[in-house]
Amino acid sequence: MSDNVVISVRNLKTYFYTNERCNKALNGVSMDIKSGKTLCIVGESGCGKSVTATSIMQLLPKLSRIEEGEIIYHSGDERGDIPIHKLDRNSKEMRELRGKDIAMIFQDPMTALNPVYTIGWQITEMMQAHEKISKKDARHSILQLLKDMGIPVPHKRIDQYPHEFSGGMRQRAMIAMAMSCKPKVLIADEPTTALDVTIQAQIFELMNHLKKNYNTAIMLITHDMGVVSELADDVAVMYMGNIIESGTAEEVLEHPSHPYTQGLLKSIPVLGKGSNQDIQPIKGSTPDPYNRPSGCQFAPRCEFATEGCTKAMPDEVMLDGTHMVRCRRYQEVSKDDK
Numbered sequence: 001m002s003d004n005v006v007i008s009v010r011n012l013k014t015y016f017y018t019n020e021r022c023n024k025a026l027n028g029v030s031m032d033i034k035s036g037k038t039l040c041i042v043g044e045s046g047c048g049k050s051v052t053a054t055s056i057m058q059l060l061p062k063l064s065r066i067e068e069g070e071i072i073y074h075s076g077d078e079r080g081d082i083p084i085h086k087l088d089r090n091s092k093e094m095r096e097l098r099g100k101d102i103a104m105i106f107q108d109p110m111t112a113l114n115p116v117y118t119i120g121w122q123i124t125e126m127m128q129a130h131e132k133i134s135k136k137d138a139r140h141s142i143l144q145l146l147k148d149m150g151i152p153v154p155h156k157r158i159d160q161y162p163h164e165f166s167g168g169m170r171q172r173a174m175i176a177m178a179m180s181c182k183p184k185v186l187i188a189d190e191p192t193t194a195l196d197v198t199i200q201a202q203i204f205e206l207m208n209h210l211k212k213n214y215n216t217a218i219m220l221i222t223h224d225m226g227v228v229s230e231l232a233d234d235v236a237v238m239y240m241g242n243i244i245e246s247g248t249a250e251e252v253l254e255h256p257s258h259p260y261t262q263g264l265l266k267s268i269p270v271l272g273k274g275s276n277q278d279i280q281p282i283k284g285s286t287p288d289p290y291n292r293p294s295g296c297q298f299a300p301r302c303e304f305a306t307e308g309c310t311k312a313m314p315d316e317v318m319l320d321g322t323h324m325v326r327c328r329r330y331q332e333v334s335k336d337d338k
């Protein structure tokens with residue numbers, strides 16, 4: 001395994017059990033999250049992006065559990081490799097990992113920020129929960145952190161409440177809180193969906209700054225291929241609980257080999273191509289997770305599908321380099337893209 005892998009996920013199966021029915025929300029997911037790189041997880045609503053994140057954080061909703069597979073955190077220190085999938089969500093070890101080693105940011109900053117305390121107070125609490133640090137030293141580092149996160153007049157902002165911040169500034173404050181213990185991994189679940197494009201661009205710049213200057217491993221969840229093309233070093237495309245294509249951003253975006261990836265790329269406008277672009281949404285909709293089609297889950301929506309596709313789930317095929325695709329018809333699909 002390459003040195004810079006911080007989290008490796010192997011054959012992860014996370015299921016939901018509701019009314020005696022089982023939803024295989026993750027059905028054998030494997031991926032590596034690497035330091036100093038951004039891995040984008042992309043796919044339509046319900047494909048399993050958030051469940052992947054909450055499995056890694058051991059913050060799964062009720063009625064769901066990790067059924068099979070591994071999530072290993074490679075600490076790089078005397079703790080060695082930590083099997084997260086075996087830890088209890090409320091265990092001391094898991095609580096220490098959360099925040100200190102692996103931090104998460106959300107679409108809505110108020111998920112993480114408490115309205116009744118000042119930003120400075122909340123970040124101090126977070127720091128003191130994980131390390132021995134005096135209030136004075138914490139204040140000093142928080143001022144620097146707020147400045148690093150592009151929050152103007154930090155000595156004033158530190159004593160303000162979340163409601164005194166604009167949406168974009170609140171998002172930065174949440175990122176500052178997530179970064180306060182210098183985590184090795186930052187998991188960001190659609191962090192800019194609610195923000196306007198200018199603020200979105202600033203938050204992306206900030207994430208690139210974290211990656212470069214703190215060597216943070218970033219896992220960024222998005223449904224937007226435009227975001228992927230701007231930020232990703234590595235990409236994993238998910239559909240119905242499986243990764244159906246993955247590789248470096250160049251491999252996946254320049255040579256998409258799964259019809260679903262091609263569909264996602266055709267459904268976004270390309271910068272610089274003007275307003276007369278042929279934007280085509282992917283036809284059909286995702287199947288009912290409790291009543292899945294047999295074989296390839298995308299087959300009912302796929303123009304390349306043949307009878308064989310509905311018989312069994314396609315195996316992973318390794319193309320060039322790290323490029324993986326799960327499609328029987330990938331050769332025809334790749335030709336079609338040329």
Ligand SMILES: Nc1ncnc2c1ncn2[C@@H]1O[C@H](COP(=O)(O)OP(=O)(O)OP(=O)(O)O)[C@@H](O)[C@H]1O
Pocket residue numbers: 016018023025043044045046047048049050051052061062063223289
């Ligand atoms: N709390 C829950 N209770 C029951 N099923 C759930 C719950 N959360 C997620 N699921 C199911 O797990 C599957 C994966 O959902 P997940 O939230 O990971 O999708 P997603 O790709 O993050 O979608 P979105 O972009 O809408 O957030 C879906 O079939 C979803 O219905």
